[in-house]
Amino acid sequence: MSSHKHHEHLEKIKEAIKNSKDLTEEEKSNSLKHIEEWVEEDKATGTLYEELVKLTEKIEPILAELGLI
Numbered sequence: 001m002s003s004h005k006h007h008e009h010l011e012k013i014k015e016a017i018k019n020s021k022d023l024t025e026e027e028k029s030n031s032l033k034h035i036e037e038w039v040e041e042d043k044a045t046g047t048l049y050e051e052l053v054k055l056t057e058k059i060e061p062i063l064a065e066l067g068l069i
Contacts, residue, residue, distance in 0.1 A: 014035055017031045
């Protein structure tokens with residue numbers, strides 16, 4: 001799923017939570033906090049992946065020179 005689609009889905013979920021008549025204000029607040037945590041974790045995972053890709057690009061020639069790949 002693209003990042004844009006992922007963001008759209010999260011926004012729809014957040015709106016549904018805010019507009020829910022079945023959830024208490026506390027439940028809404030807790031749910032929205034969880035979603036924000038998931039967004040931050042997702043960003044962190046993406047950042048980590050990008051950094052690992054950069055690192056791999058630098059290490060790959062060394063590993064090839066050593067005959068490891």
